Amino acid sequence: MDLVLVSRRGLITIVFDAPSSMEYRIPGEMRGKRRLDNLSKNYGTCIEGKLLYVKHKLLRMIMNSSMKEHWDEIYAALDADELTWYEEIPEPSIKLLSKCHINTDESILDVGAGSSTFVDYLVNQGFKNIIATDLSEIALNKLKERLDEEKASLVRWIVDDITQPVHIQNLRDIAVWHDRAVLHFLLEEEQQQQYLSTLQKVIGKGGYVIIAAFSLEGAKKCSGLNIKNYDQNMLAKFLGEDFSLLEYFDYKHYMPSGEPRPYIYTLFQKN
């Protein structure tokens, strides 16, 4: 397939010969000259900041044929602190966790953990029953590497897709379900229902649910993917009557570029 590479204000756009509506953009995380070096190592040949040749792998990713590949490619190309959602200290999650009053033996499931620093925080706080799950094995491996071997051995690692779970749905008595920036990627009703049905199965009575998503005034895309924006009422409706909304707040996350990303943070408890 012929393709043309066009550079617009540091953003590389790949345009296929036909039809003209088929225009695919490299995800935001990979923009910028410095990023091109990374990109070229993984995906093609880069000469003087220009990407001249793109491997088939990248085309497949851009065409979004597989979410797993999409996320694996991003985590393979970038370090954790280069991701737009990177937090040095996951303060809003810590704040809501502190309202849960659970002890360190109880289980915390980080859904779509990626390479999140929330897991480092939990390990360092002495939690002994941490489960980190993600679609991307590469993301979880990066997180494992960041923790030392001893700390990594304290975490249960599960590669799974929350929209087609094989392993997570067998978990029980989870005390805290933590999701930052995962549910909002699920655009299909069926995916959302699968997420909800897994959550309902695994959360114990009195268990807590922390969900953070892009708020209504937040971005409409993340990592090159469309997202669904939420407010606390939409999340309460989604979880249904079995869950009570205990607390919520708006929070501005600042990306490495310095731009703000407004989130809604919510804490629910199972009745």
Ligand SMILES: C[S@@+](CC[C@H](N)C(=O)[O-])C[C@H]1O[C@@H](n2cnc3c(N)ncnc32)[C@H](O)[C@@H]1O
């Ligand atoms: C924006 S990142 C957030 C990562 C992490 N929660 C954090 O706050 O740093 C979204 C994460 O969701 C994961 N993800 C996306 N779709 C998923 C799915 N269907 N099942 C499990 N994980 C998924 C991605 O691999 C990625 O790690």
